[in-house]
Amino acid sequence: MGTTQLESVQEPKYWHLKTVLSEALDSDFSVGEILPNERELAARFGVARATLRQALEQLELEGRLQRRRGVGTTVAPPRVGVAVSTAQRDWTGDGAAEAWRAVDATAAPAPSSVASVLEVDAADPVHVVRRIRTSHGQTVAAEFLYVPSSSVPELSAIDAPSGPARARAVLRELHRLGLDGQDRSVELGSARADDAKELDRLPGAPVLVVTTRYLVAGGTAALSVATYRADTCRLTFGDAGKVEISHHGPERQAS
Amino acid sequence: MGTTQLESVQEPKYWHLKTVLSEALDSDFSVGEILPNERELAARFGVARATLRQALEQLELEGRLQRRRGVGTTVAPPRVGVAVSTAQRDWTGDGAAEAWRAVDATAAPAPSSVASVLEVDAADPVHVVRRIRTSHGQTVAAEFLYVPSSSVPELSAIDAPSGPARARAVLRELHRLGLDGQDRSVELGSARADDAKELDRLPGAPVLVVTTRYLVAGGTAALSVATYRADTCRLTFGDAGKVEISHHGPERQAS
Numbered sequence: 001m002g003t004t005q006l007e008s009v010q011e012p013k014y015w016h017l018k019t020v021l022s023e024a025l026d027s028d029f030s031v032g033e034i035l036p037n038e039r040e041l042a043a044r045f046g047v048a049r050a051t052l053r054q055a056l057e058q059l060e061l062e063g064r065l066q067r068r069r070g071v072g073t074t075v076a077p078p079r080v081g082v083a084v085s086t087a088q089r090d091w092t093g094d095g096a097a098e099a100w101r102a103v104d105a106t107a108a109p110a111p112s113s114v115a116s117v118l119e120v121d122a123a124d125p126v127h128v129v130r131r132i133r134t135s136h137g138q139t140v141a142a143e144f145l146y147v148p149s150s151s152v153p154e155l156s157a158i159d160a161p162s163g164p165a166r167a168r169a170v171l172r173e174l175h176r177l178g179l180d181g182q183d184r185s186v187e188l189g190s191a192r193a194d195d196a197k198e199l200d201r202l203p204g205a206p207v208l209v210v211t212t213r214y215l216v217a218g219g220t221a222a223l224s225v226a227t228y229r230a231d232t233c234r235l236t237f238g239d240a241g242k243v244e245i246s247h248h249g250p251e252r253q254a255s
Numbered sequence: 256m257g258t259t260q261l262e263s264v265q266e267p268k269y270w271h272l273k274t275v276l277s278e279a280l281d282s283d284f285s286v287g288e289i290l291p292n293e294r295e296l297a298a299r300f301g302v303a304r305a306t307l308r309q310a311l312e313q314l315e316l317e318g319r320l321q322r323r324r325g326v327g328t329t330v331a332p333p334r335v336g337v338a339v340s341t342a343q344r345d346w347t348g349d350g351a352a353e354a355w356r357a358v359d360a361t362a363a364p365a366p367s368s369v370a371s372v373l374e375v376d377a378a379d380p381v382h383v384v385r386r387i388r389t390s391h392g393q394t395v396a397a398e399f400l401y402v403p404s405s406s407v408p409e410l411s412a413i414d415a416p417s418g419p420a421r422a423r424a425v426l427r428e429l430h431r432l433g434l435d436g437q438d439r440s441v442e443l444g445s446a447r448a449d450d451a452k453e454l455d456r457l458p459g460a461p462v463l464v465v466t467t468r469y470l471v472a473g474g475t476a477a478l479s480v481a482t483y484r485a486d487t488c489r490l491t492f493g494d495a496g497k498v499e500i501s502h503h504g505p506e507r508q509a510s
Contacts, residue, residue: 015448015458058459061445079442183493186441187334188461188485190316193270203270204313206443206461230443237492238438 014054017047021055025064025075035065035073061206063231069202079234082135084184084210100143102167104130110146110223117213117223120148127152129167132198133226140233141210142198143226147174151221177216184212186235195227206230269309272302276310280319280330290320290328316461318486324457334489337390339439339465355398357422359385365401365478372468372478375403382407384422387453388481395488396465397453398481402429406476432471439467441490450482461485 035041042052056073059065066076107125109115115122126148133141149155152173160166189209196203212224228235290296297307311328314320321331362380364370370377381403388396404410407428415421444464451458467479483490 012458018459054459058445061443061459061461063443081440181493183491185336185489185491186463187318187489188316188443188463190313203267204273204309204316206316208441208443234440234442236438236440238436 013047014051014058017045017051017055018058020045021059022064025059029075031075031077033075034071035075037072060231066231076231079232080135080138080140081236082133082140082228082233083236084186100131100133102129102131102164102171104163105167105170106162114146114223114225118146118148118220120150125149127155127170129170131167135233138232139199139229141226141228142195143224145170145222145224147222151177151216174214174222177221179214179216179221180218181215182212183215184210186210188230189227191227199227199229201229201231208233208235210235268302269306269313272300272306272310273313275300276314277319280314284330286330286332288330289326290330292327315486321486331486334487335390335393335395336491337388337395337483337488338491339441355386355388357384357386357419357426359418360422360425361417369401369478369480373401373403373475375405380404382410382425384425386422390488393487394454394484396481396483397450398479400425400477400479402477406432406471429469429477432476434469434471434476435473436470437467438470439465441465443485444482446482454482454484456484456486463488463490465490 029035036044038049038052038056042049045052047055056065056067060067063076063079065073067073106128108128109123110118110120110126110128112122115124115126118126120126126146129143129145129147131143131145132139133143147170152170154176155169155173160169187209189207191199191201191203191205191207193203195207196205199205199207201207208228208230210224210226210228212226213220214222214224284290291299293304293307293311297304300307302310311320311322315322318331318334320328322328361383363383364378365373365375365381365383367377370379370381373381375381381401384398384400384402386398386400387394388398402425407425409431410424410428415424442464444462446454446456446458446460446462448458450462451460454460454462456462463483463485465479465481465483467481468475469477469479
């Protein structure tokens with residue numbers, strides 16, 4: 001918390017190193033290759049360990065490097081484009097190539113912020129469906145889907161009380177409901193312990209939190225809070241196809 | 256790069272501290288208030304400085320805290336919802352409440368990854384329009400908009416050769432073109448020096464990179480790479496209104 005002025009640190013040392021390292025990754029390393037250890041890298045580039053570590057953190061933020069405990073730092077593959085659907089196909093997931101898999105459903109009070117969006121009493125239990133999304137064989141997102149009982153009145157007492165079968169029953173009823181629309185927000189967050197475990201990350205890892213409100217007749221029929229791995233995912237929107245730009249392309253300057 | 260197993264560190268100390276600190280922010284501090292310094296906080300919560308620093312970094316990722324050089328660490332206001340338009344109103348920006356402001360336009364070769372999406376030769380200059388977006392009096396995004404000459408054939412030689420007037424002329428021609436659609440991706444990135452300066456952040460700060468492809472007759476008429484502040488912005492999608500959920504609500508558990 002010093003008094004350094006922003007102007008005087010426009011190009012800090014780690015930033016320059018990051019650019020140099022980024023070019024070295026392109027020319028000298030291949031995807032999946034393990035980088036030399038920090039001491040060796042610091043020596044090779046003639047920088048302090050602390051500077052090196054900052055540059056490595058930048059490259060991790062940008063999805064160029066992966067750091068895994070017990071493995072080391074490896075060159076990351078390009079980020080995977082994951083379509084954030086604007087259609088209803090969400091509900092029928094199982095089996096598709098980029099499917100959501102329903103893993104559990106319980107009845108529990110929603111977090112207070114969720115309860116207020118759903119316009120239910122904070123003490124009232126709602127259906128909490130847990131889903132996991134995989135893409136290209138990798139877990140990319142973990143979701144909590146909150147569904148008030150009033151949205152699925154036909155849900156039968158003879159359906160399973162919990163577990164994947166219960167989750168599928170809730171989704172089936174949501175599908176029958178027919179949605180009028182949805183709105184969505186995306187923001188940066190850090191992985192909670194339960195999400196981190198599903199995503200094979202440490203708690204606190206950067207994630208993209210996608211909050212979706214599913215609308216019926218002007219009200220909110222369900223609310224989804226989905227946590228996507230920020231290191232490996234690029235979220236795509238729109239039906240015209242994916243943006244095919246390389247994941248680190250936009251970092252380069254125009255002139 | 257130790258050999259610690261993921262399982263044994265499911266709830267690291269900084270994670271627990273983060274939760275405790277988060278509750279203290281809710282109950283003991285108000286928005287804009289400056290936190291005690293690191294030494295004092297570490298003593299108050301009985302943790303090492305390094306643990307405290309990790310927890311503060313988490314809270315910064317989640318948008319709960321702001322750290323500014325020369326000011327210290329303050330309690331952040333809730334994130335601002337910024338609509339990522341699916342309509343064409345982008346082009347007519349000036350003057351609207353959440354406007355894009357055209358600040359410059361030059362002719363320069365596009366980065367190679369951009370050139371390949373635009374299907375232009377990497378050596379050919381394209382129009383590079385620089386725009387800045389403000390919301391609630393704050394700069395929230397900085398954009399490079401790449402427009403091949405072939406997309407704006409009517410652009411007159413009597414228009415200004417560069418600067419904001421040139422930028423507005425390019426946007427006017429894009430508007431005349433009429434777009435068929437757009438697709439978009441969102442991913443985590445780190446602020447480049449030039450974007451960081453516009454956004455009043457240090458280079459390398461986490462940002463949300465929104466890449467938009469504007470489509471005409473099956474081709475890409477223009478490509479936008481917009482860098483949003485990840486600390487203060489929540490990107491919203493869809494026309495039905497904003498998701499009104501609190502920015503740190505989804506962090507809480509359902510059961």
